[in-house]
Structures are given as C-alpha cells and as structure tokens.
Amino acid sequence: MLAYVLRRMGYGVVVVLGVLLFLFVLFFTVASPDDVARRALGEKALPEVIEQWKANHGYDRPLWPWQDFDDNMLFEHYRRMLTFDFGRSDADDVLIIERLRQGAGPSLALTIPLFVVGITLGIVLSLFVAFFRETYIDRTGVFLCVLGMSLSILLYIVGAQYLIAKLLRWFPISGFDSDPAVIGRFLALPLVVGIASGVGGDVRFYRTVFIEETGRDYVRTARAKGAGEIRVMVHHVLRNALIPILTRVVLAIPFLFMGSLLLESFFGIPGLGAITVDAINGNDFSTLRTMVFIGALLFVMGQIATDVSYALVDPRVRLE
Amino acid sequence: MAEAHVVSNLVVALLLAAGVAVGFFVRRNRLWSEAAVDLRRRRPWALLVVALYVAVAVLDSVSWVGGAEAGEDVVAAYKARSVLDRAFSDFVEASYSAPLAEAEFYGGAPLVYPGRHLLGTDILGRDVLYMTLKGARVALLIGGLTSLIAIPLALLLGVSAGYYGGRIDDVVFFVMSTLASIPGLLLLIALIMAMGRSTLSVCIALGVTSWVGLCRVSRGETLKLRELDYVQAARALGVSEFRIVLRHILPNLMHLVIITFVLMFSGLVLSEAILSWLGIGVDGSWGQMIDQARDELSREPVIWWNIAAAGSALFGLLLAVNFVGDALRDIMDPRTLREDL
Amino acid sequence: MSVALEVEDLVVSFPGVGERTPVVDGLGLRVEVGETLALVGESGCGKSISALACLRLVPRPGRIDRGRIAVGGREILDLSVPEMRGLRGSEISMIFQEPMTSLNPVVNVGGQVIEAIRLHERVSRSAARARTLDLFEQVGIPDAEERLDAYPHQLSGGLKQRVMIAMALATVPKVLIADEPTTALDVTIQAQILQLLRDLQRDSDTAILLITHDLGIVNELSDRVAVMYAGRKVEEGGRVDVLAHSRHPYTEGLLRSMPALARPGERLAEIPGVVPPPDEWPRGCRFSGRCPRALPHCPDQPPASTPLPDEHRVWCHAVAEDVAS
Numbered sequence: 001m002l003a004y005v006l007r008r009m010g011y012g013v014v015v016v017l018g019v020l021l022f023l024f025v026l027f028f029t030v031a032s033p034d035d036v037a038r039r040a041l042g043e044k045a046l047p048e049v050i051e052q053w054k055a056n057h058g059y060d061r062p063l064w065p066w067q068d069f070d071d072n073m074l075f076e077h078y079r080r081m082l083t084f085d086f087g088r089s090d091a092d093d094v095l096i097i098e099r100l101r102q103g104a105g106p107s108l109a110l111t112i113p114l115f116v117v118g119i120t121l122g123i124v125l126s127l128f129v130a131f132f133r134e135t136y137i138d139r140t141g142v143f144l145c146v147l148g149m150s151l152s153i154l155l156y157i158v159g160a161q162y163l164i165a166k167l168l169r170w171f172p173i174s175g176f177d178s179d180p181a182v183i184g185r186f187l188a189l190p191l192v193v194g195i196a197s198g199v200g201g202d203v204r205f206y207r208t209v210f211i212e213e214t215g216r217d218y219v220r221t222a223r224a225k226g227a228g229e230i231r232v233m234v235h236h237v238l239r240n241a242l243i244p245i246l247t248r249v250v251l252a253i254p255f256l257f258m259g260s261l262l263l264e265s266f267f268g269i270p271g272l273g274a275i276t277v278d279a280i281n282g283n284d285f286s287t288l289r290t291m292v293f294i295g296a297l298l299f300v301m302g303q304i305a306t307d308v309s310y311a312l313v314d315p316r317v318r319l320e
Numbered sequence: 321m322a323e324a325h326v327v328s329n330l331v332v333a334l335l336l337a338a339g340v341a342v343g344f345f346v347r348r349n350r351l352w353s354e355a356a357v358d359l360r361r362r363r364p365w366a367l368l369v370v371a372l373y374v375a376v377a378v379l380d381s382v383s384w385v386g387g388a389e390a391g392e393d394v395v396a397a398y399k400a401r402s403v404l405d406r407a408f409s410d411f412v413e414a415s416y417s418a419p420l421a422e423a424e425f426y427g428g429a430p431l432v433y434p435g436r437h438l439l440g441t442d443i444l445g446r447d448v449l450y451m452t453l454k455g456a457r458v459a460l461l462i463g464g465l466t467s468l469i470a471i472p473l474a475l476l477l478g479v480s481a482g483y484y485g486g487r488i489d490d491v492v493f494f495v496m497s498t499l500a501s502i503p504g505l506l507l508l509i510a511l512i513m514a515m516g517r518s519t520l521s522v523c524i525a526l527g528v529t530s531w532v533g534l535c536r537v538s539r540g541e542t543l544k545l546r547e548l549d550y551v552q553a554a555r556a557l558g559v560s561e562f563r564i565v566l567r568h569i570l571p572n573l574m575h576l577v578i579i580t581f582v583l584m585f586s587g588l589v590l591s592e593a594i595l596s597w598l599g600i601g602v603d604g605s606w607g608q609m610i611d612q613a614r615d616e617l618s619r620e621p622v623i624w625w626n627i628a629a630a631g632s633a634l635f636g637l638l639l640a641v642n643f644v645g646d647a648l649r650d651i652m653d654p655r656t657l658r659e660d661l
Numbered sequence: 662m663s664v665a666l667e668v669e670d671l672v673v674s675f676p677g678v679g680e681r682t683p684v685v686d687g688l689g690l691r692v693e694v695g696e697t698l699a700l701v702g703e704s705g706c707g708k709s710i711s712a713l714a715c716l717r718l719v720p721r722p723g724r725i726d727r728g729r730i731a732v733g734g735r736e737i738l739d740l741s742v743p744e745m746r747g748l749r750g751s752e753i754s755m756i757f758q759e760p761m762t763s764l765n766p767v768v769n770v771g772g773q774v775i776e777a778i779r780l781h782e783r784v785s786r787s788a789a790r791a792r793t794l795d796l797f798e799q800v801g802i803p804d805a806e807e808r809l810d811a812y813p814h815q816l817s818g819g820l821k822q823r824v825m826i827a828m829a830l831a832t833v834p835k836v837l838i839a840d841e842p843t844t845a846l847d848v849t850i851q852a853q854i855l856q857l858l859r860d861l862q863r864d865s866d867t868a869i870l871l872i873t874h875d876l877g878i879v880n881e882l883s884d885r886v887a888v889m890y891a892g893r894k895v896e897e898g899g900r901v902d903v904l905a906h907s908r909h910p911y912t913e914g915l916l917r918s919m920p921a922l923a924r925p926g927e928r929l930a931e932i933p934g935v936v937p938p939p940d941e942w943p944r945g946c947r948f949s950g951r952c953p954r955a956l957p958h959c960p961d962q963p964p965a966s967t968p969l970p971d972e973h974r975v976w977c978h979a980v981a982e983d984v985a986s
Contacts, residue, residue, distance in 0.1 A: 018498035031514040150638040217762040226750035315812040
C-alpha cells in the first residue's frame with residue numbers, strides 16, 4: 001500500500017513538472033514576452049519602453065537552457081514556481097502570494113458549504129430516485145436533471161439575481177463582508193446558485209452509478225439470501241457505489257480552494273476565482289500563470305487523494 | 321487568398337456532403353439503421369429541434385457578395401452577406417425597443433419598423449430575433465466543428481497508444497495526464513490569453529481541452545479489444561496492423577465516438593458561453609449576448625428580451641442535444657438490453 | 662410431505678414489441694425431498710427465469726402472470742414480501758452461475774455467509790462465525806479459518822463456488838436451486854463441486870433443482886430430468902429413461918450433438934436452424950420448425966403429454982401417434 005502511494009506521488013511530481021513546462025511554452029513562447037509587454041503597455045508603445053518593461057518584469061533573459069545554461073528563463077521559471085516565489089502581478093505590481101493569502105479565505109467560505117451540501121443533497125436525491133427506478137418518480141427525476149443540466153450556470157446566476165435579489169429582496173445582489181454575523185447573507189445567493197446548477201448533473205451521475213450497481217450479480221445473491229431492499233441499498237450497493245462516486249467527490253476538493261470563478265466574480269466575493277477573472281481582464285499574465293499552476297497542483301493532489309481513497313475503500317486495490 | 325465567405329460556403333457544402341454520406345452509411349448498416357429508427361421513435365421532438373437549429377445555422381452560413389437593393393447601406397454591396405443577413409437587412413432602429421413595440425424604449429420616439437421586431441431590439445438597435453438566429457451558426461460552429469477536429473485527434477492518439485503500447489503509449493499517456501491535470505476552465509483561459517482573443521484561438525483552445533476524455537477512453541477500449549480472440553487470430557494470420565485497426569478496433573469504438581460527440585457538443589457550447597461571460601468568447605454567440613445583457617435586468621423598468629432570447633435559444637439547443645444524447649446512450653449501451661432468459 | 666418444490670402451470674412474461682411474451686409458458690415441476698431434478702435446455706429456453714420465479718426474484722420488467730409454486734408444501738405466490746424474504750435463503754436457496762461476480766467484492770467471504778445466517782436466525786456474530794467455519798470445512802475449503810477473512814478476489818473460482826454453496830446451505834434449506842453451478846469452472850473442479858453437492862444432499866435430504874445445458878452433468882448428478890424448449894417442457898422422466906431412452910426429437914437431437922458421443926473424425930450432428938425468438942413462436946409445438954418428425958398439424962396444435970412407462974412423459978404429436986399404434 002505504501003509502495004502504491006509513493007508510486008502515485010512520484011507520477012504526480014512528473015506531471016507537475018510537465019504542467020510547468022506546458023505553462024512555460026504557453027506563456028513565454030506562444031505568447032512572447034514582447035506580446036505580453038505590448039498588451040500591458042498598449043500597441044503603440046515605443047520599443048525602448050517595451051524593453052524597459054521587460055527588464056523590470058524579468059522577461060528579458062534568454063528563454064532556453066541551450067541559449068544560456070546559467071541564466072535562462074526556463075530554469076528560472078521552474079525554480080520560482082516550485083519555491084512558490086510567484087513574483088508580482090503584471091498589472092499592478094502587487095505581490096502575488098499576498099493576493100493568494102487574502103483570497104483563500106473568502107473562497108473557502110463559499111466552496112466548503114457548497115461542497116458539503118451539494119454532495120449530501122446529490123447522494124440523498126439520487127438514492128431516492130434510484131430506489132424508485134423505472135417508476136414515474138425516477139422518470140420525472142431524470143427529466144428534471146436533464147433540464148437542470150441544460151441550463152447554463154450563467155442563466156442560474158442571472159435568474160437568481162433577478163428573482164431573489166431584485167424582486168424578492170431577500171439577499172443582497174453581490175458583495176462580501178467577512179464579519180461572521182453577516183457573512184451568511186452575502187454567501188446565501190451564490191450558494192443557492194452553485195448548488196442548484198450542479199445538482200442536476202450530480203444526481204444524474206450518482207443515479208447511474210446506483211442503478212448500475214443494483215443490477216449486478218452480487219445484489220441478486222443478496223436478495224436470494226433474503227435481504228430486504230433497504231439492506232441491499234445501504235449495505236451492499238452503497239459500499240460498492242462509493243468507488244466511482246469517490247472519484248468525483250475527492251477530485252472536487254482541490255477546487256474548494258480555487259473557488260468558483262463565475263460565482264465569485266459575479267457575486268462580488270473577493271476570492272481566488274475573482275483574482276483569476278481580474279487577471280483575465282487586466283491581461284495580467286504572471287498572476288494567470290500562477291493561478292493555473294496552483295490549480296493544476298491542487299488537481300494533481302486531488303487525483304492522488306482519490307487513488308489513495310480507492311485503496312481504503314476497495315479491498316481489491318488495497319490487497320494487490 | 322480566398323475570401324472568408326467562400327471558405328465558409330465550402331465548409332458548409334463539405335459538411336452537408338459528409339452528412340449525406342453518413343446517412344447512406346447508416347442506411348446500409350443494419351445495426352446503425354436500427355439504432356437510428358429507435359432514436360427517431362424515442363425522441364422525435366428533440367431531433368426536430370436540432371434539425372431546426374441546423375437549418376438556421378446553414379441559412380447563416382451560405383453567403384455571397386452583391387445584390388444590394390437601392391437605398392441600402394453602401395457597405396452592404398461589398399460585404400458578403402448570408403441568407404439570414406439579407407432577410408434582416410437594414411432592419412435596425414436607434415436603440416432599445418421592447419418586443420412588438422411601436423416606440424423606442426427610452427424616450428418614446430416612433431420606430432422605423434413599428435410592431436415588426438418580434439423580440440425587440442438591443443442597445444444598438446439591432447433586431448434581437450436576428451441576433452439570436454445568427455447565434456445558432458456560432459453555436460454549431462463551436463460545438464460541431466471543434467468536435468470534428470478534436471475527435472479524430474483523440475482517436476488517433478488513443479488508438480495508437482492502446483494498440484502499439486510502449487513508448488508511444490508512454491508519451492501519449494504523459495501528455496494526457498499533464499493536460500488533464502489542469503482544471504478545464506483554467507486551461508481554456510490560459511490558452512486563449514496566450515494565443516490571443518480570436519475565434520480561431522477559442523476553437524483551438526476548446527479542442528485542446530476536450531480531446532483528453534475521448535483519448536483516454538479509446539485507449540482503454542483499444543487495450544481491451546486488442547486482447548480479444550479474433551484480433552489475436554487476425555494478427556496470427558498475418559493481417560497488417562493497419563487493417564486490424566481499421567476493421568476490428570475502430571468499428572467497435574464508433575458507439576463511444578457518437579456519444580462523445582453528442583455530449584461534447586453541449587459541453588463546448590456551455591463552455592463558450594462562460595468564456596463570453598469572461599470576455600474571451602466568440603463574437604456573435606449567445607453567451608456574448610447574455611454577457612452584454614448583464615446589467616439590463618437591474619434597470620428600471622427591466623430590459624429582459626435580450627437575455628430571454630439568448631438564454632432560451634441556448635437552453636433549447638442544449639436540452640434537445642442532451643435528450644438525443646441520453647437516448648443514444650440508452651440505445652447503444654449493451655447493458656440496457658434485456659437480461660438473458 | 663415428500664414434495665419439496667412444486668410448480669404448476671407457471672407463466673412468466675416479459676414485455677415485447679406489442680403485448681407481453683410468455684417466456685415461461687405453463688411450466689410444471691416437482692422435486693421430491695432428497696431428490697435432484699435436472700432442468701435442461703439451451704440458453705434462452707426460460708430455465709433460469711423459472712428458477713428465479715421459485716424465489717420470486719424475476720427481474721423487472723418480467724412478471725409472474727399465472728401459476729402455483731409451493732416450497733415445502735407452502736404456497737409462495739400469495740405471501741407478502743416480508744414473508745417471502747423470510748423464505749429466501751432459509752427454506753429455499755439458490756446458487757448462481759458466475760461465482761466471480763455473485764459475491765460482494767468489498768465484503769469478506771466469511772461475512773457474507775454470516776449475513777446469510779443472521780438474516781434468518783437470531784444468533785450472535787461469534788456463533789454465526791463458528792458455524793461459518795464449520796460450513797467452510799464441510800464444503801472443503803482448505804485453511805478455512807484464514808479464508809473467513811479473505812475477499813472474493815483472493816479466491817479461485819472453485820473456492821468461490823464452494824463459498825456460495827456454504828452460503829446457500831447455511832440454513833439447511835428444503836430446496837437448493839443450482840443454476841449452472843459449474844459452467845464457469847474447470848472440468849476437474851466441476852467434478853469436485855458435483856461430488857460435494859451429492860454428499861451434502863445425502864446428509865441433509867435437500868431437494869436440488871439443477872439448471873444446466875450440459876447433459877454430462879445431468880448424468881452425474883440427477884435423479885430425474887425435465888427438458889425445456891422455448892418456454893415449455895417437452896420431455897420428463899427418470900435420468901436413464903430420458904438420457905438413454907429419449908423419445909422427444911429435441912432431446913434426441915441434443916444427445917446426438919454431444920461431442921462425447923461422436924466418433925473421432927465424424928462431423929458433429931446438429932439440430933438444423935436456431936431457436937426462434939418469442940415473436941416467431943408458432944401456436945402449436947414450438948420445435949416443429951426444426952423437427953425431423955414434424956407432422957402437418959404440429960405447428961397449429963400444442964401437443965398434450967404422452968405418458969410412457971415409469972413416469973416418463975413426452976410432449977410430442979409424433980410420439981403420441983407412435984404410442985397409439
């Protein structure tokens with residue numbers, strides 16, 4: 001088991017290095033330092049101004065190791081990213097890591113409740129629907145899910161803002177205040193929207209998993225032994241269904257940190273997602289690079305966590 | 321250098337020809353024609369809706385220069401305009417107007433075409449119905465064309481990796497893992513920002529982010545198929561690898577491909593809507609319309625027709641595609657066949 | 662009471678194109694205490710569904726339309742769901758064809774047998790575990806104590822099937838239904854499993870309904886044989902009568918097509934044609950399309966049973982005429 005975990009972590013490291021290479025190619029070759037400078041300074045900037053800007057932001061060194069082994073941007077890129085030395089924003093020169101620290105809190109405040117409630121609701125609803133499979137309850141449930149999945153999250157956001165904030169005036173349209181007394185009011189709307197837009201897809205997925213498991217041979221054996229439907233669902237099906245469900249769930253954990261780009265930017269929550277959106281609008285490549293790296297890092301960690309959790313839940317993996 | 325609209329016309333003609341070819345193939349193959357009949361039986365309305373969207377998109381894709389009528393905008397004579405463009409030519413007002421209104425929304429000045437704008441006009445006075453219809457072409461372009469590029473690429477890499485194994489597999493697997501480790505939206509954003517904000521880069525970015533799923537699945541399936549007895553037999557008989565892949569492996573992946581295409585389609589359109597929201601989407605898409613209409617809802621009185629039209633069009637297409645995709649998946653899943661007696 | 666399992670006029674239908682199709686069409690079976698009845702037929706003839714019907718586990722959208730089923734003299738089709746559940750696994754048990762997939766992969770095998778016991782009897786976990794250990798030894802699982810905590814994927818196919826048998830016999834049921842118990846196993850293991858079933862039956866007088874398509878197994882284990890074709894019984898009788906003195910053209914065809922009976926170099930005999938799908942069944946005898954002895958009225962009239970000596974019966978117009986003359 002330890003060997004398994006170490007192997008997974010090893011591959012994870014390799015992947016992260018690959019991601020960094022990809023980011024380097026993307027942000028330093030596809031978008032050359034000249035492009036970046038011009039986007040920050042404007043198309044008509046003079047060549048000297050561009051050179052100065054590049055020097056200030058560290059874009060003026062040779063790119064590849066074969067051009068200059070001791071002073072090239074590839075190694076610099078690796079060194080800095082891996083030591084979390086993210087530098088300053090291209091747009092406003094603020095230390096990126098400071099921004100990250102400030103943004104983590106609000107993001108977590110939104111995504112943790114979103115995650116917990118979303119999953120619980122998803123599993124409960126899908127168990128309910130799967131229990132009544134092939135009856136009207138099930139068919140209506142699936143129909144509603146497909147309906148929900150076809151509605152873009154944008155429409156949920158707009159709809160919620162309009163209906164609840166404007167018409168009913170229950171919650172403020174946007175904004176954030178970390179004071180525990182009022183934080184709920186600002187998070188309520190994005191929470192509702194986040195859960196509502198995701199529940200359709202989740203229930204559809206979990207339902208499929210439950211129904212597939214329920215059709216398996218060992219369930220037939222359990223019934224032949226005289227087990228009741230409830231015991232079958234809880235003791236037999238659920239434990240096996242956990243395996244594919246875990247993939248989806250554990251993989252989502254890294255995103256708790258990233259926050260939801262859309263929910264944050266639209267509801268004015270100053271989290272990591274909002275930072276990313278600002279970076280897009282401000283053509284802030286250094287921040288963008290950092291956010292993508294962090295996202296990938298967390299994702300890889302999530303994948304490793306998923307594999308480890310498989311080993312915990314599935315004896316076939318644990319005892320190989 | 322060909323004019324953009326000539327290329328576009330050519331692409332439409334090619335796609336239509338491809339569609340007809342697929343139709344012939346389906347008719348000749350019993351398995352597929354049975355599936356098609358079953359699909360038509362289960363989801364006639366959804367199929368009809370999709371066909372409608374395709375028809376509208378085609379109307380907007382066939383364009384040519386010239387033929388401007390007297391009194392029209394001078395520029396119109398030199399710009400390539402589609403059937404749709406011509407139908408709605410010069411159908412503009414000064415600014416907002418409500419659906420079927422007789423007067424402008426702000427100020428109440430009389431309209432040039434009172435009562436004729438079925439869905440009203442937007443901030444620049446453009447007819448909303450026209451804008452919505454034009455969005456169909458963009459949506460199909462994004463969903464359809466991108467899939468048509470991403471899917472063969474994914475198949476090529478996935479099947480090669482699964483069939484040949486070894487180094488090729490290692491490389492493909494590594495590339496897949498790396499790309500798959502970057503959360504989709506972030507990867508999209510990174511690609512578009514790096515390549516510059518244009519329709520082409522959006523399509524490429526969408527393609528890059530969507531091929532990994534199918535690649536992984538086709539690699540897995542190929543690995544399984546390769547060990548099947550009749551494939552082993554073919555190899556033992558000395559059949560060339562290429563023929564084995566073509567005749568034994570690929571046909572067994574087709575059902576996966578079809579379902580992937582349908583599901584990818586809605587995912588891509590939804591993603592583009594989000595990209596438009598973030599300001600890096602494709603011009604003329606419904607997502608862009610929704611983005612532009614963001615603060616119209618908070619005005620007093622409310623301007624709702626822009627976002628309603630774009631939102632409904634988006635929802636309608638995705639709902640139809642999702643229904644068709646679901647039904648297809650049920651038809652093609654061997655497990656939903658009745659249990660052995 | 663000497664009849665452990667009795668089935669009368671059983672009809673199980675599934676939805677088809679249009680109206681429902683009876684995939685089991687008026688089946689009757691009788692298994693005495695301590696006896697083994699083999700139910701033989703090709704895939705798709707309805708034998709597995711008949712077996713599931715005896716436990717009222719016909720999968721949706723199938724449905725038992727009509728008939729009588731009695732286990733140990735007790736009618737089961739009228740029972741409530743909880744009452745039926747009480748019978749399943751205690752009075753009547755079933756073992757399945759695929760030991761690989763029929764056991765829960767995330768629960769250890771000891772636990773699965775313990776569950777079978779504790780679902781029907783109020784015993785402590787340790788008592789159930791002790792009994793499970795005994796059962797494992799009885800069914801011939803080596804290193805039984807350690808194997809209690811093993812997971813299914815750690816056991817071979819033969820061992821898994823022994824676990825299934827232990828699970829099915831844990832509560833000493835009156836009837837054991839074995840649905841192709843050895844099809845997925847090696848020939849050598851097959852013989853062991855069959856021997857095991859024989860021994861266990863001798864010790865506890867359990868009636869066994871053996872479902873199989875393999876006539877070799879029928880010869881090894883059964884006392885009586887019933888042959889099914891397309892949802893109906895076509896021949897029934899003692900093992901020797903049916904296997905050595907079969908009268909129905911279908912049974913004869915089956916026996917002739919067995920590789921073991923052919924001479925080396927000879928082409929295997931086969932029954933021409935294929936089993937017709939349910940929507941192509943004729944009103945009369947369903948085998949008439951492939952039967953070498955088909956008479957003009959065979960497709961129109963379903964044959965009645967023709968009694969032969971020693972409780973040997975055949976459903977065939979041609980045989981009826983033979984006997985009459």
